[in-house]
Amino acid sequence: MDNIYDIIIIGGGPGGIGVSIESKILGLEKILLIEKSDNHSHTIRKFYKDKKRVDKDWQGQAVTLEGNIEFIDGTKESTIDYFDSLLDNHLIDAKFNCEVDKVVKSGDIFIVTTSDGEFASKNVVVSVGRMGKPNKPSYIIPPSLKTQVNFNLDKCSNGEKIVIIGGGDSAVEYACDLSETNNVTLCYRRAELSKPNPTNQALFTTYKQLGKITPKFGVNIESLDNEHGQIKMVFSDDTSELFDRAIYALGGTTPIDFLKKCGVVLDDNGEPIFDSNYETKTSGMFIAGDIAFKSGGSIAIALNHGHKIVNYIQNKNI
Ligand SMILES: Cc1cc2nc3c(=O)[nH]c(=O)nc-3n(C[C@H](O)[C@H](O)[C@H](O)COP(=O)(O)OP(=O)(O)OC[C@H]3O[C@@H](n4cnc5c(N)ncnc54)[C@H](O)[C@@H]3O)c2cc1C
Structure with missing residues (x-):
């Protein structure tokens, strides 16, 4: 001292x-x-x-x-x-x-x-x-899905069906990167991306046009359920979809x-x-x-x- x-x-x-x-x-x-x-x-x-x-x-x-x-x-x-x-x-x-x-x-x-x-x-x-402490969704993440619901890319492997949640630069970068070896959906609550910088906006447009990333925009996620070991994501437009992995990029x-x-x-x-x-x-x-x-x-x-x-x-x- x-x-x-x-x-x-x-x-x-x-x-x-x-x-x-x-x-x-x-x-x-x-x-x-x-x-x-x-x-x-x-x-x-x-x-x-x-x-x-x-x-x-x-x-x-x-x-x-x-x-x-x-x-x-x-x-x-x-x-x-x-x-x-x-x-x-x-x-x-x-x-x-x-x-x-x-x-x-x-x-x-x-x-x-x-x-x-x-x-x-x-x-x-x-x-x-x-x-x-990365931001987490307000709905419950079922404990049985905790290894499949992530906040970075550490656990991802090739060939998975992955949903990225977020509308900023990190979400777009994660989506573009993973889409090279995975089936990727980018889910964002607003109808259009506005936050990413011009480079990432352009990258996203290209990947979307090439069919590498599926956008799911303008919807909220209502809940996550475990359906036979997969993540069942229920959306506010009354649709739902199964994914192997979800990655939240919400800051x-x-x-x-x-x-x-x-x-x-x-x-x-x-x-x-x-x-x-x-x-x-x-x-x-x-x-x-x-x-x-x-x-x-x-x-x-x-x-x-x-x-x-x-x-x-x-x-x-x-
Ligand atoms: C996926 C992603 C991509 C990004 N890409 C870019 C980019 O391309 N360009 C850019 O400019 N920005 C980017 N950012 C943002 C950038 O990383 C942050 O703005 C920057 O890291 C902030 O620096 P910081 O020092 O405030 O905090 P941090 O980088 O978070 O550093 C905080 C440090 O404090 C340590 N710490 C925490 N608690 C304690 C404690 N109690 N005692 C001792 N140490 C502690 C942590 O271990 C950590 O090392 C990105 C962010 C993310 C998440």
């Missing part, structure tokens, strides 16, 4: 990496990045399919990078390699397999309690993302309990309250990355948060 960090960053995704690198470049001396999984970028490793195209302008949002990190379009692999090199080249002190449990402010210092002991810091950035939820344990004040909707520098109601406690949005974050946006936060801390210190 003698060692007081200038900044502790909770979460080793793009938001946390952005804050770490900007901290080093802009002159904070003692920096600690804490990540609960066994390496940085857990969301990218777990939810992106291998060789996935990674777009800088995700969800159709054109983002100008404001900081010192030159993030460009690439793939899952090139993005992870780039983040590896950033952390190595800037000698970032990162603790992996270390889960933060809570943060308490005592005087001017934050005490961060983790699975690996307590650490003290003058500033804390919470950047834990939303994909720790993630705000980690309300964790934010409360960090002392972050939430609004009536359970979203964190923060100002234009991403500082929460507690001075010295910031949020970065996807948790600053109900939906619609991106890697580039998360990296920009880091630049803004560290600039603000350094200007305060002058």
Whole structure:
């Protein structure tokens, strides 16, 4: 506890990496990045399919990078390699397999309690993302179907009849990828796709025209049942269909309990309250990355948060 960090960053995704690198470049001396999984970028490793195209302008949002990190379009692999090199080249002190449990402010210092002991810091950035708890449907998923109802592609195998649920970029990318080796339906509650970026919109149109993806648009899903080991999906248009697998690509939820344990004040909707520098109601406690949005974050946006936060801390210190 003698060692007081200038900044502790909770979460080793793009938001946390952005804050770490900007901290080093802009002159904070003692920096600690804490990540609960066994390496940085857990969301990218777990939810992106291998060789996935990674777009800088995700969800159709054109983002100008404001900081010192030159993030460009690439793939899952090139993005992870780039983040590896950033952390190595800037000698970032990162603790992996270390889960933060809570943060308490005592005087001017934050005490961060983790699975690996307590650490003290003058500033804390919470950047834990939303994909720790992917959004789930409101209807019941029968326990007997739990291995066939998924939130990423880990369990898929070739030759399955698969339904993807969602209307964003991830849903379209999952559908196009799986359709090469599976019979794929894309199910979306609205009549048309509007969220995906132009590249994914064009991809979807091509795949649909080639008959590789069957769209089931403008309907809600009423229920899931187990019919002889298959998923029977019942739709609001009084139709139903059997699938081997269902994959929900609906984004993630705000980690309300964790934010409360960090002392972050939430609004009536359970979203964190923060100002234009991403500082929460507690001075010295910031949020970065996807948790600053109900939906619609991106890697580039998360990296920009880091630049803004560290600039603000350094200007305060002058
Ligand atoms: C399928 C899919 C495809 C996508 N494709 C793109 C794309 O092409 N381009 C793009 O810009 N964006 C894309 N995104 C969005 C992008 O991945 C996110 O905007 C970005 O990862 C957000 O970064 P983050 O640091 O806020 O959160 P995350 O990346 O979710 O990182 C949070 C980190 O915090 C860690 N953590 C959580 N709780 C704790 C704890 N208690 N203690 C310690 N560590 C903790 C997690 O393990 C994780 O590593 C995609 C998202 C998905 C789901």
